[in-house]
Amino acid sequence: MAAPCTDCAGAGTLTVDDGQQQYTITCAACDGTGETPTLADNENNGQAGQ
Numbered sequence: 001m002a003a004p005c006t007d008c009a010g011a012g013t014l015t016v017d018d019g020q021q022q023y024t025i026t027c028a029a030c031d032g033t034g035e036t037p038t039l040a041d042n043e044n045n046g047q048a049g050q
C-alpha cells in the first residue's frame, strides 16, 4: 500500500497562492493520485519526496 502523499496530504491537488490569485494544480509529487508513488517501477523518477 502506498502512503498518502506528503506534499498534498493525499488530496492529489495543491493550492498555490501567489498573493493575488489562488491556483489549484495537480500535485506533481504524486501526479494527482494522492499517494506517494512507489519507485519500484520508476527507476528514472529520481529522488523520492521532492
Ligand SMILES: [Zn+2]
Binding pocket: 005, 006, 007, 008, 009, 010, 011, 012, 013, 027, 028, 029, 030, 031, 032, 033, 034, 035
Ligand atoms: Zn501529492
